[in-house]
Amino acid sequence: MQQTSVTDYKPEHFLWEVAEGVGTITLNRPERKNPLTFESYAELRDLFRTLVYADDVDTVVITGAGGNFCSGGDVHEIIGPLTKMSMSELIAFTRMTGDLVKAMRACRQPVISAVEGVCAGAGAIIAMASDLRYAGPSAKVAFLFNRVGLAGCDMGACSLLPRLIGQGRASELLYFGRSMSAEEGERWGFFNGISEQPLTDALAAAKRISSGPTFANGITKTQLHQQWNMSVDQAIECEAQAQAICMQTEDFRRAYHAFIEKQQPVFEGD
DSSP states (O other): OBBBTTTTTTSSSSEEEETTTTTEEEEEGGGTSSSSSSHHHHHHHHHHHHTEEEEEEEEEEEGGGGGGBBBBBBBBIIIIHHOOOOOOHHHHHHHHHHHHHHHHHHHSSEEEEOOOEEEEEEHHHHHHHSSSEETTOEEEEOOOOOGGGGSOOOEEEEEHHHHHHHHHHHHHHHOOEEEEEEHHHHHHHHEEEOOHHHHHHHHHHHHHHHOOHHHHHHHHHHHHHHGGOOOOHHHHHHHHHHHHHTSSHHHHHHHHHHHHTTOOOOOOOO
């Protein structure tokens, strides 16, 4: 199958930049704390679906402009219209938003979120669905669905969040809709680190991953995701097959020869 370049991709509803194998998504409506619209949901989903076939991006960083990550669905452009939709229209919408999470989990590229300020609703979901998360001290993560009369089971929250922070802590956030501070998030395992420059941390992590064996990293992401539904015996067999595939790559051979020659391997992703 022909691979795809996304370096020159020009989205309409967010910013996109590619450098050194890292694609950076910037949610760019800072005057409203970067809310999502019907169109931006769909465009994000479509980008992540395209990334499955992209050969010029090995990691993805998501950030928000203006000191906030994402305030969730736009009150005027999404929440209001939802109150007037039929059941068939509503299920089409909720499936579409869930498809964004599916696409994030299905692409081979590790996804890293850099979170500052408000990270609420669908913004919290995007951070949750990422592979790694770095926070600024101002980060406040809120799965606030029940505060607007909805269930906490949105876009995979009841499946993914307990796996990150535990059942009890996830239940607390989903039932109360309260904010989780950066310090809590790091202590609970939601955030991988806190600093004054979370985007710098996220980009550094992304570049480090992109300089590694990217084919094998994609296998690791797939295994981390798929093994949630496997028994231990199934997982061990699946890993045996996956590792055998990686042992046929040139990166594996490069690492061996570099070790023999007492050098650092230079991986090329094949």
